[in-house]
Amino acid sequence: MASTPDIARLYDEHAPAVFAFLENLLRNEADTRDVMQELFIKVARRPAMLKDLRDERGFLLRLAHNLAIDLFRRRGARERQAAQLALEPKPLFAASADADEQVFRDKLAEALGELPADQRAVVHLKLWERLTFEAIAEILEIPPNTAGSRYRYGLDKLRERLRPIYDEIQ
Amino acid sequence: MKTEFEKQLEGQPLRELPREWRSKILAAASGAPRSMPAEWLSSWLWPHPRAWTGLAAAWIVIFLLHLTAPDEAGAARNSSPMRFESFAKMREQTVLMAQLLGSLDDGDPPAAATTAPPKPRSEGPRRQLIG
Numbered sequence: 001m002a003s004t005p006d007i008a009r010l011y012d013e014h015a016p017a018v019f020a021f022l023e024n025l026l027r028n029e030a031d032t033r034d035v036m037q038e039l040f041i042k043v044a045r046r047p048a049m050l051k052d053l054r055d056e057r058g059f060l061l062r063l064a065h066n067l068a069i070d071l072f073r074r075r076g077a078r079e080r081q082a083a084q085l086a087l088e089p090k091p092l093f094a095a096s097a098d099a100d101e102q103v104f105r106d107k108l109a110e111a112l113g114e115l116p117a118d119q120r121a122v123v124h125l126k127l128w129e130r131l132t133f134e135a136i137a138e139i140l141e142i143p144p145n146t147a148g149s150r151y152r153y154g155l156d157k158l159r160e161r162l163r164p165i166y167d168e169i170q
Numbered sequence: 171m172k173t174e175f176e177k178q179l180e181g182q183p184l185r186e187l188p189r190e191w192r193s194k195i196l197a198a199a200s201g202a203p204r205s206m207p208a209e210w211l212s213s214w215l216w217p218h219p220r221a222w223t224g225l226a227a228a229w230i231v232i233f234l235l236h237l238t239a240p241d242e243a244g245a246a247r248n249s250s251p252m253r254f255e256s257f258a259k260m261r262e263q264t265v266l267m268a269q270l271l272g273s274l275d276d277g278d279p280p281a282a283a284t285t286a287p288p289k290p291r292s293e294g295p296r297r298q299l300i301g
Contacts, residue, residue: 007199011192019187037195044199094183105182127180159175166175 007044014057017129018064024124025068027113029090035067042067061129062139065121072117104165111161119154126151 015036022032042063043049053059092109096102112120118140125136133151137144159166172180 008196011196015192015195016187019191020184023185033191033195036191037198040195040199091185094185108179108182127176128184130180155176158179166178 006047006050007040010043010050010056010060011040014060017057018060020128021061021121021124022064022068023090024092024112024128025065025117025121026071031071035064035071038067039063055135057129058131058135058139061125062141065140104162107162107165108158111158114161115154115157119150119157122147122150123154123158 018036018039019032022035023029026032026035039060043060049059050056091106092112093105096105112123115123121140122136125131125139126133131139133144133147136147136151140147142150
């Protein structure tokens with residue numbers, strides 16, 4: 001059975017990755033916090049879920065993804081859009097002292113926001129979690145080939161969208 | 171093999187998790203009541219919870235369909251004219267039996283009892299044939 005220190009350890013080891021993934025997926029800090037809280041409450045309530053786990057982070061990311069999908073379903077698309085417009089979006093990336101770099105990060109965050117959520121999830125897990133397509137497929141419960149094609153489509157769109165700035169930085 | 175563009179993207183550092191969330195989330199998680207009675211069930215079902223839920227739902231649907239489907243055998247039994255006929259025949263037999271029993275109790279031998287026992291077979295003609 002997972003005790004409170006186990007939950008604290010899980011949080012310390014994996015919460016930053018779960019936070020970044022959820023924030024990229026949900027694009028709303030309040031929703032990210034709610035889903036993270038729901039996730040850790042769920043794990044604390046059912047410590048049996050943690051038994052014999054090979055990959056704690058993969059498990060937590062999968063749970064986070066499922067909870068985010070549940071949230072998407074609970075809310076209508078219109079309500080979600082209105083909520084996003086009403087809130088000042090928090091930056092997805094850390095602030096940079098370099099102005100060009102900051103512009104690139106802002107544009108990248110925007111471009112990621114324009115991707116469909118399923119492509120965004122794969123791109124995030126591939127680029128910022130550095131997972132293989134097999135691992136991504138397990139987390140998102142999709143075939144590895146689908147993960148690969150979603151990544152390529154997403155990356156192509158990002159490249160197209162960021163080409164002017166990227167060339168400038170290069 | 172990663173392209174320069176992919177390397178450029180993955181080099182962008184993501185925003186840090188707000189520190190103040192830790193205490194709130196952990197407090198909420200530690201205050202959450204554990205579902206002890208259902209724990210064995212969840213641990214048993216956990217590997218494929220959706221599959222188990224689907225199976226259970228399928229059984230419930232089958233059970234409901236079975237309940238709501240018309241009972242064809244029962245309906246046939248109820249609507250069959252044979253039921254009335256067999257009931258009438260049984261009633262006749264009961265009345266006949268009652269009459270027979272009643273006539274025995276009164277001391278009157280039944281019609282079958284009044285008939286004479288069969289006479290021994292006459293052997294005359296056979297003897298004549300042999301002789």
